[in-house]
Amino acid sequence: MEKELLSVENQTPSESAKSERTIGELISKVSEQISSIVRDEVEFTVLNLKAKVKKLGLGGVLMIVGLVLAVFAFNLLLFAGVAGFANIVPWWAAFLIVAGILLLITLILVGIGAIFFKKSQKDVVDPKGAIDQDIATIKKGLDK
Incomplete structure (x- = not known):
C-alpha cells in the first residue's frame, strides 16, 4: 500500500490528472472519437461516390458516342446491301x-x-x- 501511495505522490500533475478522469469525461472522449470516425467515414464515402459518378458519366458519354457511330455504320451496311442487290x-x-x-x-x-x-x-x-x-x-x- 505504501508503494501505491509513493507512486501516486511521484506522478506529475498531468499523469495524476489522466488517472483521475471521471467516467463522464471518458464517455465524452469516446463519443467525440466515434463522431469523428463517423464524419471521416462519411467524407471518405462522399469522395469515393464522386469518383465513381465521374467515371460513370465519362463511360456513359463514350458509350452514347459509340452507339451513335454504330447507327451510322449500320446505315452504311444497309446501303451496301441495297447496292449489292441493285446489281441483280x-x-x-x-x-x-x-x-x-x-x-x-x-x-x-x-x-x-x-x-x-x-x-x-x-x-x-x-x-x-x-x-x-x-x-x-x-x-x-x-x-x-
Whole structure:
C-alpha cells in the first residue's frame, strides 16, 4: 500500500490528472472519437461516390458516342446491301428486299420480347410480404 501511495505522490500533475478522469469525461472522449470516425467515414464515402459518378458519366458519354457511330455504320451496311442487290434487280426492288429483311428481323425480335414480357408477369415482387416473413422467422427463433 505504501508503494501505491509513493507512486501516486511521484506522478506529475498531468499523469495524476489522466488517472483521475471521471467516467463522464471518458464517455465524452469516446463519443467525440466515434463522431469523428463517423464524419471521416462519411467524407471518405462522399469522395469515393464522386469518383465513381465521374467515371460513370465519362463511360456513359463514350458509350452514347459509340452507339451513335454504330447507327451510322449500320446505315452504311444497309446501303451496301441495297447496292449489292441493285446489281441483280432494279434499285427500287433492292430497297424493298432490304426493308423486308429488316421488317422480318424486327418482327422476330418483337415476338421474342413479347414472350419475355409475358413470362415476367408470372414473377410477383412483394417486398412487404418478404419482410413480414423475415420478421415472423426472427420471432420464431426468439421464442425458442
